[in-house]
Amino acid sequence: MIDWREIDTVLLDMDGTLLDLHFDSHFWLEHLPRRYVELHQLDQASQEALKSRIMGEQGTLNWYSLAYWSRELNVDIVALKREVQHLIGLRGDALDFLGWLKQAHPRVVLATNADRASLALKLPLTGLENYLDAIISSEDVGAAKEEQAFWFALQEREPFDPARTLFIDDNARVLESAREFGIKYLLGIKQPDSQRPEKELQEFVALDRFAQLLP
Template structure:
């Protein structure tokens, strides 16, 4: 699928690509609305209203900002996330893929919309940082990956040749933005959330296992990290 002789840089998304999106889906759509209602002693209708409000910010920096939601909702988002942090975990063979990349020596950069507060929570629990050469958050550059400004800023921080770069992300809008910038090798994720159905990415090839990218396939058994509470 990929000729690794053509790749100098690998850009990786975090949530839904390296990490199972189940934690985030459950937090934003179930746990936060329920705890928000409990903490503010509101009726059940407030949960649906909050879900709609959250979805309304999709694709913006606000959508990804824990500080924004803490301020807007009057709750400690990080503390509420810690209540269910056992759901944070790696996707399938993500760790095996990262280990292979470390041996193969392309430059590996985490390009994420997660803000620094999210990274501070998730990185220590998953061990991702030891496999990455750099981490760039949309919060760092003031633009979400859905915007061209993110890619120009990323290239200033971490110079890369778009024609020799592989980018993997579960978000079709982000992949479209990366394509517009000129990144040549683009791949999606077939099932970002292990508890939800697979999704179609009509314009991009979607991976179910990272093993399919490698010159020598990884073992078919699940990685030992799968399903381990984080």
């Protein structure tokens, strides 16, 4: 599937690519709305309204910012995330793939929309840092991966040749943005959330397992 002789840099998404998206799906669409109405003593309609409000920010920096939601909802988002942190876990053979990459020696960069507060929660629980040469968050550069500004800022901070770069992400809009920037090798994820059905990415090849990439 990939001729590794053509790859110098591997850019990897975190949530839904290396990590099971189930934690985030459960937190944002179930746990947070439920705890929000409990903490503020609101009715069921408020819970549904919050879900709509959250989805309305999709693809923006606000969507990914724990500080934004803590401020907007007047709750401690990090503390609420810790209530369900046992759901944070790696996807399938992610560590095997990362271990192989470490031996194969391309530069491996985590390119994530997760903010630094999310990273501070998830990295110690997953051990991802041991396999990464660099970590770039959309919070660091002031633009989400859905925007071209992210890729220009990423290349400035972490120089890479788009023609010799592989990028893996579960989000079609992000993959489209990376393609617009000129990244040549693009792959999606077939089932980012282990508790939800597989996704159709249509324009991109979607991985079932990382083992498909190994020579």
